Amino acid sequence: MVANQDLSNLGGLPIFSALFRAVPHPGTVFISNSKTANCTPFDVFKMPIAFARCGSAFHRVVARSAYSPCAVRPYSSHVFQENDIVLVQKKTDPSSKLILSKPLRPGKRVNTSTGHIDHESIIGISPRAVLSTASGKGEYRIFRPTLGEYTNLTARIVTPVYPADANLIVSLLDLNPTVPDGSSSSPSPPLEIFEAGTGHGALTLHLARAIHAANPAPPPFPSPPRRISAPDSEEATPDSVDAEHQAAVDRWEAYKPTRRAVINTLDVSARHSEHAQKVVAGWRQGMYAHSVDFHVGSIPEYISSRLAASPDPFLDHTILDLPDCHLYLETISQALKVDGTVLVFCPSITQVIACLQKVRKEGLPFSLETTLEIGQAAGVGGKVWDVRAVRARSFVRAEAVEAEKVEGGEEGVESVAEGSGEEAVAEAAVKEAEPPKPEGDGWNMVCRPKVGDRVVGGGFLGVFRRVDK
Ligand SMILES: C[S@@+](CC[C@H](N)C(=O)[O-])C[C@H]1O[C@@H](n2cnc3c(N)ncnc32)[C@H](O)[C@@H]1O
Structure with a gap:
């Protein structure tokens, strides 16, 4: 397996953590280079599955090797990878401010009120692990954000x-x-x-x-075109750049209808x-x-x-x-x-x-x-x-009376049918609606009650x- 894990970054870590991260599973090979530097989000996403499972498996080998070293529930097997985004919160205060990191990259850091935490020290640890800031003044729990x-x-x-x-x-x-x-x-x-x-x-x-x-499952998402040098030249050849990018775009376009x-x-x-x-x-x-x-x-x-x-x-x-x-x-x-x-x-x-x-x-x-x-x-x-669209009863009556006058004198007033669809008078609604006395064409509105100064969502x-x- 290949992962973008530079072992030289592990120097300052406690020995168990370094071992855990560097040798996660027998048979797992880490290559300390930038082979994944041009990965798309999907490329990177493919990697953690093996790495994560292996990483946690090793953890369990250490912790309880006498039985079931591989009894790992998939959802608990994650270890943080490059490009993951994590939440950082003071260990001692679960109600304290949550800090959302940028995508994890070597050389970057999360800033807290008691100093910073290097992204390198987060890459490879499991969710809910605790890390100290570089200054040693604060302890923070690192975990995955929910979607919300x-x-x-x-x-x-x-x-x-x-x-x-x-x-x-x-x-x-x-x-x-x-x-x-x-x-x-x-x-x-x-x-x-x-x-x-x-x-x-x-x-x-x-x-x-x-x-x-x-x-x-999707193919790799096409990343932006890259400049690639021809083997016998320092120069990038536009054709090779376009061909590789175009192939990724074509794969993606072929995927979409599926x-x-x-x-x-x-x-x-x-x-x-x-x-x-x-x-x-x-x-x-x-x-x-x-x-x-x-x-x-x-x-x-x-x-x-x-x-x-x-x-x-x-x-x-x-x-x-x-x-x-x-x-x-x-x-x-x-x-x-x-x-x-x-x-x-x-x-x-x-x-x-x-x-x-x-x-x-x-x-x-x-x-x-x-x-x-x-x-x-x-x-x-x-x-x-x-x-519902409602009309005041008095308005409908008045209209009916008017219609009677026009059509056949004033010999009698028919009662207004109730409950006939949205044009019907909805008594309960009229009672709640403002104003009680009809205005304009008789249509009334129901409006939002005042709920306070600050409404979240x-x-x-x-x-x-x-x-x-
Ligand atoms: C309140 S935001 C939507 C928030 C979004 N549902 C979310 O969960 O993040 C409203 C968006 O509608 C867009 N918008 C406004 N009028 C629009 C129109 N006529 N057609 C398309 N989008 C419009 C705005 O640019 C804005 O990004």
Whole structure:
């Protein structure tokens, strides 16, 4: 096995730790060079499996060699590799600030309030191990971030969906992808989720976690073109550079149609999209990156270009986390399969209402299935809201009276039918709605209650179902 482990870096470590890291398993060969320097996230990801298992196996050989040296549970067998991202926290204070490292690289360090910890000293140790800072003044526990910790703590240029909200959104989609089945003679089209805006990539990662196991193992992700010198020359030959890079790109392109579940995520901002790609690639060596395609541009452009290539609806689910979601419902209705979901995530209930009004006024093929307030104020699983277009009873009566006058004099006033769809008067809703006396055209709004000065995450989810026209 080959790993990018430079034994010369082990000089300052305690002897057990050095042994543990340098000779993890009989038969394991470490090559102290930079053979992996040009690895892609996927290349690097392949390595730890053997290394990690071997590393922990050695640990157990030392600890209890008399029995079952290889009885290692896979999830506990990780040791930190170059390019891993770790969390660092004061050993004595589990409530203290969490520090998210940069990808581990020799020569780099994590800075803490009591001195720094070299990345080299983290590479090769197991999660939850404790290290001292170089100054010896502090002890820190090193562990792997959860996905939620990672998306919360990565540097951000836009507000991400918070983990609890992201998990709830994913569960509302009820994703149940199946594992690849090579024996299937008629492969079905992939499960396709469209997400607009990508933002930080936080929700993208949570969605990708839910679907990635449906996909076959990916080839190495194409790394940027490299300059390679010809054997008899110091100069790089453009042809060899292009050929190697192109081969990787071709392998990747050939892989894409074999995927059985894909997230197409779009942002209008190239900067946000680029940042999100780094966030996705940084999570566990890019383990979900093969399930996500990033796009920059407008929703109508993207959808119309896809429909131009193939006119049948192709989306199973759509998530809109951007301003003015209602503007895109008509476009999405063209691409969403019947029974598919459109989930709008809005900071205010009025924006969910704007979506509902759009659906009603334009006769779009959607029904609003659920409206949830989410976030700390709403509690676990969200608080269900009753959102409907309602008209005040007095207004409807007045209109009916007017109609009677016009049609046939004032001989009698028919009672207004109750409970007839969304146009019906909803008594309970009217009682709660403001103002009690109808104004304008009689339509009333229900708005978000004030929840305090600081709300972490939260907002309103409208889950629309695509129905048959
Ligand atoms: C609140 S952020 C999304 C956060 C994201 N869901 C996450 O979990 O990290 C909103 C994003 O929508 C993008 N956006 C705004 N208007 C858009 C539009 N019309 N089309 C596509 N993206 C848009 C913004 O650039 C921004 O990145």
